[in-house]
Amino acid sequence: MNITADYHTHTIYSHGKGTIEDNVKSAISKGLKTIGISDHGYKHMGFGIKYKDIPKMREEIDMLREKYPNINILMGIEANILDDKGNIDVDDKVRKYFDYVMAGYHFGSTPTKLIKGTLNHIINFLGPLKKNAIEYNTNAVVNTMKKNDIFIITHPGAKAMIDLIEVAKVAKETDTALEINSKHGHLTIEELKLIKDSGVKFAIGSDAHEAEDVGNFIDGIYRAKKAGIDMKSIINIDGEMK
Numbered sequence: 001m002n003i004t005a006d007y008h009t010h011t012i013y014s015h016g017k018g019t020i021e022d023n024v025k026s027a028i029s030k031g032l033k034t035i036g037i038s039d040h041g042y043k044h045m046g047f048g049i050k051y052k053d054i055p056k057m058r059e060e061i062d063m064l065r066e067k068y069p070n071i072n073i074l075m076g077i078e079a080n081i082l083d084d085k086g087n088i089d090v091d092d093k094v095r096k097y098f099d100y101v102m103a104g105y106h107f108g109s110t111p112t113k114l115i116k117g118t119l120n121h122i123i124n125f126l127g128p129l130k131k132n133a134i135e136y137n138t139n140a141v142v143n144t145m146k147k148n149d150i151f152i153i154t155h156p157g158a159k160a161m162i163d164l165i166e167v168a169k170v171a172k173e174t175d176t177a178l179e180i181n182s183k184h185g186h187l188t189i190e191e192l193k194l195i196k197d198s199g200v201k202f203a204i205g206s207d208a209h210e211a212e213d214v215g216n217f218i219d220g221i222y223r224a225k226k227a228g229i230d231m232k233s234i235i236n237i238d239g240e241m242k
Helices: 020-029 053-067 113-126 125-147 164-172 191-193 218-227
Strands: 034-037 072-075 079-081 103-105 177-181 202-205
Touching: 020 053, 053 072, 053 202, 072 079, 072 177, 113 125, 125 164, 164 191, 177 218, 191 218, 202 218
Parallel strands: 034 072, 079 103, 177 202
Antiparallel strands: none
16 A cells, blocks of 8 residues: 555645745655645635745745656645635635645634624534534535535544535535545544445545654554545555555
C-alpha cells in the first residue's frame, strides 16, 4: 500500500509553520507523488489567508513546479462553509487560481449573516438544541457540495455535529470525497463503519501544520483499517493496504 498524495497541508500563508517549499521538500522526502497546499479560506477571522496573497501563492507554486519537476504540486484551499445555503469563501475572482477546492466547517469563520451564523455556532454547545444544530450543520455541508465543485469535505463531524448518512449520500451524488483526517480524529472508526458501504469516496489527509507532518497518515490509516474500509474507495491510495 502506498499513499501517493497529501491534499491537506497548511503553510505560513494561514497558520502553518512552514513555507510552501518546506512542505514540498517534505513531501519529496516521504516519497509522495502529489502535494497539495490548502491553506484556510480568507473568511476565517483567526487564520485565513489574505485575499491579496492568493495570486502570489499561485506564482510561488508555479515557480516551485519548475524547480521540482518530479512531484506534482497543486494549489488548493480549505474553504470555510459560511452558512446553511452552501456559501463558501471562494468567489469567482479567485476560483481560477486553485487546482481544487476543499471545504470544511470551522468555528471562527465569518458567517454571511453575522447574528444568525453566530447563534448557529453556539447551539452546537447547547445540549437541548442538538437537533437544531445537526439540521443546520448538515444543510450547510450538503448545500456546499450541491452548490460548489468540492473535491473533499475536510474532517466531517470534527467541528460540528452532522447527519453523516445524509452527507455521505450527497457526497456520492456529487462525487465529493470525505476526509479521514489524521490530525483531528474524524472520521472516527464508528463514523467510517456507518458509511463504509454507502459508495462514497474517501481521502486520507495529514492536515499538516508543520512540514515534518506532511504525509503523516498513521492515525488515518489505522482508523480506515479498523473500520474495514475498502481501500479502492480511498482516492489517494495506490495498491493494497497491509
